[in-house]
Amino acid sequence: xxxxxxxxxxxxxxxxxxxxxxxxxxxxxxxxxxxxxxxxxxxxxxxxxxxxxxxxxxxxxxxxxxxxxxxxxxxxxxxxxxxxxxxxxxxxxxxxxxxxxxxxxxxxxxxxxxxxxxxxxxxxxxxxxxxxxxxxxxxxxxxxxxxxxxxxxxxxxxxxxxxxxxxxxxxxxxxxxxxxxxxxxxxxxxxxxxxxxxxxxxxxxxxxxxxxxxxxxxxxxxxxxxxxxxxxxxxxxxxxxxxxxxxxxxxxxxxxxxxxxxxxxxxxxxxxxxxxxxxxxxxxxxxxxxxxxxxxxxxxxxxxxxxxxxxxxxxxxxxxxxxxxxxxxxxxxxxxxxxxxxxxxxxxxxxxxxxxxxxxxxxxxxxxxxxxxxxxxxxxxxxxxxxxxxxxxxxxxxxxxxxxxxxxxxxxxxxxxxxxxxxxxxxxxxxxxxxxxxxxxxxxxxxxxxxxxxxxxxxxxxxxxxxxxxxxxxxxxxxxxxxxxxxxxxxxxxxxxxxxxxxxxxxxxxxxxxxxxxxxxxxxxxxxxxxxxxxxxxxxxxxxxxxxxxxxxxxxxxxxxxxxxxxxxxxxxxxxxxxxxxxxxxxxxxxxxxxxxxxxxxxxxxxxxxxxxxxxxxxxxxxxxxxxxxxxxxxxxxxxxxxxxxxxxxxxxxxxxxxxxxxxxxxxxxxxxxxxxxxxxxxxxxxxxxxxxxxxxxxxxxxxxxxxxxxxxxxxxxxxxxxxxxxxxxxxxxxxxxxxxxxxxxxxxxxxxxxxxxxxxxxxxxxxxxx
Numbered sequence: 001x002x003x004x005x006x007x008x009x010x011x012x013x014x015x016x017x018x019x020x021x022x023x024x025x026x027x028x029x030x031x032x033x034x035x036x037x038x039x040x041x042x043x044x045x046x047x048x049x050x051x052x053x054x055x056x057x058x059x060x061x062x063x064x065x066x067x068x069x070x071x072x073x074x075x076x077x078x079x080x081x082x083x084x085x086x087x088x089x090x091x092x093x094x095x096x097x098x099x100x101x102x103x104x105x106x107x108x109x110x111x112x113x114x115x116x117x118x119x120x121x122x123x124x125x126x127x128x129x130x131x132x133x134x135x136x137x138x139x140x141x142x143x144x145x146x147x148x149x150x151x152x153x154x155x156x157x158x159x160x161x162x163x164x165x166x167x168x169x170x171x172x173x174x175x176x177x178x179x180x181x182x183x184x185x186x187x188x189x190x191x192x193x194x195x196x197x198x199x200x201x202x203x204x205x206x207x208x209x210x211x212x213x214x215x216x217x218x219x220x221x222x223x224x225x226x227x228x229x230x231x232x233x234x235x236x237x238x239x240x241x242x243x244x245x246x247x248x249x250x251x252x253x254x255x256x257x258x259x260x261x262x263x264x265x266x267x268x269x270x271x272x273x274x275x276x277x278x279x280x281x282x283x284x285x286x287x288x289x290x291x292x293x294x295x296x297x298x299x300x301x302x303x304x305x306x307x308x309x310x311x312x313x314x315x316x317x318x319x320x321x322x323x324x325x326x327x328x329x330x331x332x333x334x335x336x337x338x339x340x341x342x343x344x345x346x347x348x349x350x351x352x353x354x355x356x357x358x359x360x361x362x363x364x365x366x367x368x369x370x371x372x373x374x375x376x377x378x379x380x381x382x383x384x385x386x387x388x389x390x391x392x393x394x395x396x397x398x399x400x401x402x403x404x405x406x407x408x409x410x411x412x413x414x415x416x417x418x419x420x421x422x423x424x425x426x427x428x429x430x431x432x433x434x435x436x437x438x439x440x441x442x443x444x445x446x447x448x449x450x451x452x453x454x455x456x457x458x459x460x461x462x463x464x465x466x467x468x469x470x471x472x473x474x475x476x477x478x479x480x481x482x483x484x485x486x487x488x489x490x491x492x493x494x495x496x497x498x499x500x501x502x503x504x505x506x507x508x509x510x511x512x513x514x515x516x517x518x519x520x521x522x523x524x525x526x527x528x529x530x531x532x533x534x535x536x537x538x539x540x541x542x543x544x545x546x547x548x549x550x551x552x553x554x555x556x557x558x559x560x561x562x563x564x565x566x567x568x569x570x571x572x573x574x575x576x577x578x579x580x581x582x583x584x585x586x587x588x589x590x591x592x593x594x595x596x597x598x599x600x601x602x603x604x605x606x607x608x609x610x611x612x613x614x615x616x617x618x619x620x621x622x623x624x625x626x627x628x629x630x631x632x633x634x635x636x637x638x639x640x641x642x643x644x645x646x647x648x649x650x651x652x653x654x655x656x657x658x659x660x661x662x663x664x665x666x667x668x669x670x671x672x673x674x675x676x677x678x679x680x681x682x683x684x685x686x687x688x689x690x691x692x693x694x695x696x697x698x699x700x701x702x703x704x705x706x707x708x709x710x711x712x713x714x715x716x717x718x719x720x721x722x723x724x725x726x727x728x729x730x731x732x733x734x735x736x737x738x739x740x741x742x743x744x745x746x747x748x749x750x751x752x753x754x755x756x757x758x759x760x761x762x763x764x765x766x767x768x769x770x771x
Contacts, residue, residue, distance in 0.1 A: 027080035029067055029101035029182050031249050032089050033285060034075040036292075036618025044071030052079055055088050067182045068249055073259035074289040078182055078249035096615050097280045101182060104246040104270045104282075106138070106200050107300035107312065107527045111207075111494035112229060114326040114468070117536075117582045127542035128232030130156050132175065133208050133534055134263035136246075136254045136270065137201030139194045139239040139503075142174050144202060144519065146210035146226065146501040147235065149173040161236055161261030165193030173211065176236035178257055180250035187243040189505075189512070194239045199506035199521060201237060204269050206501035208531035209233040209538065213501075216520045218427075218508070219349035221330060221460055222499040226520060229535020229582065230542065236263055246270050248282040255286025259293050264541050266290055266297040267534035269527035271312030273304060275481045278603070279616065284315040288616070291317040292596050296541075296549035298534040300526035301489045302476030308573065310476040314488045316635060317599055319537065319553050322575055323475040323495025323529040324563075327468040330425040330460050330497055330522070332433035334415050336446055337454040344415070344433035345425040347497070347522050348460035352431055356454040357412045358393040361447050365389040365409070380416075385409040394431075394455050396443055403428035404511050413457045415443060423472050424496050424524045429507065429514035431457040470567040471574040472496045475526055478573035479712075483606060484643035484735055485632035490557055492575040493536070495529030497522055536582040543586040544661075550594035550636070551659070557638040558591070558726045559584040571714045572729045577639055589662035589724035590687075594636045605630040631740065640717065640730040642702050645737045650678060650704030657697040658719065658726070660689035666721045674715030678704035678732060687719060702732065710734040 032051075037044060048069045052062035067078040078101065081089065090098045129152060140147070149172035161176030163169070170177055177194035189197050196202045210228035217223035238254035240246050251270075258266055268283055278284040287297035299313035301322045313320050332348035335341045337356060363378035365386045372384035380397035382405040391410040400418035413431030417440020426434070435443070447453045471492055480488040502521035507514035533556065540552045547555075560578030568574045600613050604624035613623040633654045642652040660666065670685040681701040689696065700717060712733045719726040 025082050025084075027065065027082055029078055029247070029249055030081045030086055031078045031099040031101065031252060031282070032076055032095055033097045033099060033279060034094055035096050035615035036289075037071050037073065037075045038618070044075060045069040048077040051089075051092070052077075055085050068253045070252055070256045073256045073293065074285070076252065078252070094615060096612055099248055099280050099282070101247050101249045102272065104248070104251065104272055106241060106246065106270050107303050107525055107530070111326050111498055111532060112227065114494065117229065127545070128230045128538070129153060129234070130545070131230060131233040131265070131538045131542045132156065132159060132236055132263045133230070133233055133265045133267055133538050134236040134238060134258040134261070135201060135205055135208070135267045135531070136238045136240050136251060136258070137204055138198035138241040139179065139191070139196035139201045140174060140177065140205050140235070140237040141196050141202045141501070141503040142169060142171070142177075144206065144501045145213045146206035146228070147171070147173045148211055152232070155234060156262075158262045159234075161257070165195070167191075168193045168195050173235060174237065175234045176261060177239070178237070178254070179239035180253045181242060182247050182249035190242050194237050196239070196503040197505050198241065198243070199503040200241070200269070200527065201239065202503045203500045203521060203523060204267065204527060204531040205235050205237065207498065207528060208267055208535040209235050210501055216499065218347065218499060218518060218520055218522045221347065221349065221462060222328070222522060226499060226501070229532060230538045233538050233542070236261060241270065251282040252286055255282075255290060259290050259295060263295060265534050265538045266295055267531050268297060268299045268313070269525075269530045271300060271302050273302070273312070275312075275314070278315050278482070279612075283313055284318070287315065287318050288599070291549050291599070292617070294548060296537050296552050298530055298537055300530040303474045303525055305475045305477050306473050306570065306574075308477050308570070309479060309481045311478050311480065311488050312476060314480050314482055314486070316483065316486050316602060316637060317549070319491070319533060319556070320489040320576070321526060321529045321533045322471055322489040322492040323524070323526040324469040324471045324492040324575065324579060325423060325465060325467075325496045326494045327465050328497065329463050329465045331463050332460045333458045334433055334435065334443070335456050335458065336443065337450065338446060340442070340446070342435050342439040342443065344435035344439075345421060346433035346460055347425045347427045348431060348433060348457065350413070350431040350457075351459040352413070352456050354456055354458065356456045359447055359453040359455040360389060360393045360395055361444060362395050362397045365395065380405045380414065382408060385411070394457065396440070396447060398440065400434050402511055403430050403432050403509070404513060406430060407511070407513050415455065415457070417441075417443070423470070424474065427509040427522065429509045429511045433457055467567065469494070469563070469579055471563070472524070475574065477570055479643070479733060479735075480641070483632050484740060485641050486635070486637060487572060487576060487639040487641040487729065487731055489576040490553065490639070491533060491560055491577055491580050492563065493529040493532035493580045495526050495532070496524045498524065498528040500528075533580055536580050536585060539582050540585050547591075548593055548595060551591040551661070554591040554593065554638040555585045555588040556580055558728060559588045560727075562727070565714060571712050572731050573712055577727070577729055587662065588726060589660075589666070589721060590658040590668065590719060590726045591661050592636045592638045592656060593659050598636055602632055602635045605632050639728050640700060640702075642730070642732040643735045643740055644707055644710070644732065645740060646708040646734050647706060647737075649706045650702060650732055652702045654700040654702075655697065656700065657695050658687060660692055660694045662692075662721070662724060664689070664691050668719040668721040668724070668726070671718040671720055672715065674730065675713060678702065678713065678715070680715065680717070680730065682717065700730075702730070704732065707734055
């Protein structure tokens with residue numbers, strides 16, 4: 001018996017070893033990143049092919065392996081490689097990093113008015129027509145009224161892009177469109193062109209730069225005039241996401257093209273879960289090279305909040321945007337047979353005409369044949385409900401789900417009790433609302449105490465949210481996991497219950513069993529806040545075409561509306577410098593400017609060496625004066641962050657340089673705020689300017705007692721002149737010993753999730769399956 005067991009064990013181990021060996025030889029898409037594109041007339045693609053041929057051993061294998069050759073804006077390529085080949089490329093001289101082809105997640109009538117940014121006509125300002133916003137997203141629906149080109153002139157002469165793909169036509173609004181798919185796989189819902197079958201890219205594009213469309217609504221909800229921030233600006237779409245899957249190789253290819261095409265702003269509403277070094281992450285790489293060409297990249301902060309350290313897209317050359325509410329919310333009431341009514345959050349367009357239906361608890365409708373029991377079926381998950389019992393009834397569920405399970409079981413509607421979502425409403429493929437757990441207990445008690453319980457769900461209504469703005473719970477939080485001395489997020493912007501254009505072939509709730517078609521949809525996410533800031537950045541760029549990306553970013557940050565700290569336990573880790581204020585950002589008074597040399601110094605402090613930076617920047621200069629990492633306090637950033645190791649004294653010295661972009665003869669005086677236990681000294685305390693463009697430097701010294709396990713302490717440094725107030729937040733917080741240069745990188749599993757048929761809220765990580 002023992003011999004038989006040993007034989008089986010050895011056979012199993014041998015088989016496992018064989019499978020691992022075969023798996024190691026499987027070719028998967030990887031990205032070989034080599035920094036700045038080389039100078040000269042030779043073909044970069046030929047160089048990449050030669051490298052592949054050298055490692056893979058034959059011309060034909062190299063040709064079959066190559067997916068993309070990046071050479072327009074930076075140097076690198078994507079190819080199918082085995083683990084052994086990855087190792088060989090990693091050890092090659094001139095290679096900075098070899099990245100797996102990771103998957104990234106996708107992360108308006110009222111919103112622009114809410115922040116005091118009024119419409120200035122259908123064409124926007126005269127300068128907007130010269131501004132091109134490039135969006136990396138799921139594509140765009142060109143026939144949407146939000147993208148009509150009435151009154152727009154031909155594209156700017158600087159434009160070098162193209163319109164790609166069958167069944168897709170550009171115009172003077174959408175002036176360019178490309179698509180990328182490194183896996184060469186398409187779902188049944190995918191359209192092999194820049195056309196959007198998901199809705200997400202159409203939505204973000206219209207938020208940033210959509211034309212005015214009167215009478216826009218979602219089945220009558222949120223009715224008004226939909227518009228983007230810069231309706232006169234041009235749009236270039238780079239489709240990198242398919243059925244909500246976005247891969248690194250495609251994202252880098254899109255950045256390579258967008259930079260060369262001549263865009264002014266890049267808007268990226270996607271990102272990783274987890275964090276990794278800058279030059280092993282495609283958005284950080286692409287945005288760095290965009291910055292070098294004078295292009296600001298605006299990115300969503302992520303939808304993994306309110307967990308600390310959950311922020312995505314945290315490189316200092318990126319504008320990282322959190323999501324906050326506007327002054328409206330969508331509710332739907334439940335009325336029981338006993339007359340009791342309960343109000344929940346829902347974007348409910350279905351009208352049951354106040355007709356009542358039998359009401360059943362999900363736990364009483366377990367699909368035993370599928371292995372369910374009441375403890376499982378009370379959550380109403382897909383496949384676990386008994387359709388014989390659910391058919392024709394409203395189902396009470398003890399958690400928030402997408403509604404698909406009830407729909408598949410032929411239910412009429414659903415009431416969900418879940419206190420996780422108190423600040424955001426969702427669309428569902430059937431009548432639905434999400435109530436509190438406390439109200440859920442009352443409804444469950446009604447069901448159990450009534451012989452024939454009945455209920456109805458009323459059509460949704462719009463209520464005013466007097467507490468707005470506040471950062472929504474799902475918005476990812478700081479502190480910065482890679483560089484604790486750089487405060488992230490940078491800003492917050494509207495990202496909750498945003499009405500904007502939609503793809504008519506994409507179900508509005510995201511579920512494939514939802515057969516409705518809409519031209520406008522209401523969704524939430526930092527994916528929505530990002531294009532608000534992209535539009536605001538384009539507005540500033542139109543007014544100041546020669547400003548650097550850092551200057552535009554500074555203007556948006558230092559003029560932001562101050563958020564109410566009483567509504568946010570995590571303070572600046574939730575909202576950064578505050579809420580965007582586009583009107584004021586065009587005239588900030590002073591800006592904190594920065595260029596590639598400044599970021600190179602920052603990277604030296606982060607532990608990068610001269611050899612690596614020479615490859616990234618394409619310059620043989622000597623960048624790093626020290627081989628040891630250091631604090632990032634001298635990067636000319638518009639905010640201040642003091643990360644103190646547990647048990648250490650508060651002690652930091654910052655250097656900043658302000659550039660005058662306001663009146664030529666101006667004198668700014670200092671004002672600071674910080675709790676009494678911390679001393680802030682600024683020298684000099686007065687900045688006098690005589691010309692526009694003049695630069696003045698100052699130092700900020702922050703001192704305080706030893707602290708440990710200290711939540712964020714919040715203050716601010718302000719420069720005031722007349723009506724100008726240039727405000728920068730200053731935060732102090734504790735970190736674990738040894739993590740002053742960032743936490744160890746990690747990522748969540750990159751295995752492809754089964755997202756077929758899942759709503760957009762599952763795909764972007766807001767509404768998660770709970771079973």
